[in-house]
């Protein structure tokens with residue numbers, strides 16, 4: 105039986121790579137649903153190529169365009185953000201790949217879990233914002249959340265056949281991004297173009313900036329806590345600039361397992377879609393002699409404060425990781441629009457975390473409200489260009 109797949113965010117970096125994976129294995133996968141936020145042209149192109157059952161364009165202004173272009177195809181077209189949460193509940197879906205960017209993935213992810221769909225999770229922000237709620241819900245509904253993030257896929261693969269209580273700790277590897285080893289002076293003057301050049305991974309703009317600021321690793325620490333049910337002291341980050349070891353689990357007896365391979369997101373995507381099985385792929389194989397030196401170093405949390413802020417948010421818990429995420433989305437956007445210096449981003453995030461009302465055990469409406477307020481606070485801080493210590 106073919107696995108029937110919904111891809112939320114099919115026009116992004118993960119979405120397009122997932123379509124590549126699916127088209128390489130037509131005998132195993134069937135595309136049921138694709139969705140996009142703004143990129144109507146690419147969405148139409150993908151729809152004509154794959155003929156899914158349903159297409160959703162979240163931006164309602166582009167609905168007429170998509171609907172007209174697909175009028176002669178046996179494809180249902182829906183528009184609007186709310187449609188995402190509805191289509192994920194369709195009977196004809198086995199697994200939902202959540203490849204949306206940022207907070208926008210939260211409600212559709214929750215809707216998919218409520219409809220008892222297994223999740224291939226590529227939207228780490230939904231776990232950062234509401235990891236406790238999502239993992240509880242997934243447990244109640246007996247739904248598997250299979251990570252697509254390469255580090256978490258690595259941990260997940262290392263844990264096959266293991267008991268969770270035997271995990272001593274995990275090491276999430278970090279490439280260090282384009283500014284690894286750079287001084288504070290250098291970081292004070294970096295341009296958007298410099299920040300968008302990642303040494304190892306080809307990714308969307310938001311995650312590439314997050315990688316440069318180490319916030320991506322911070323978000324991944326929180327994501328790991330909820331995916332694997334870990335205490336914060338069990339999660340460590342180690343910089344590994346070659347991005348060959350994707351992460352490591354250390355067990356109670358001291359044994360360590362690592363998952364390795366050339367950096368290519370298609371591998372964790374394929375694994376998430378085939379778990380617990382594996383399919384043969386033609387991905388380029390690793391050659392040890394091309395990498396005679398795999399190196400490791402400590403992350404620089406002095407110059408890259410975002411990683412420390414994420415640990416702090418995780419330890420405080422409640423709605424603070426949600427505030428961290430919202431503030432980060434606003435500051436990344438401001439940086440990309442040349443309204444905020446790269447080095448100022450952690451100051452805005454820290455101040456937002458301090459200004460938000462702390463809620464220890466938030467429900468979904470508290471998260472929605474926290475996200476809204478944190479965005480307003482961050483925008484104000486950026487606009488006022490307040491001198492923050």
Ligand code: MN3
Pocket residue numbers: 253254255324
């Ligand atoms: Mn990652």
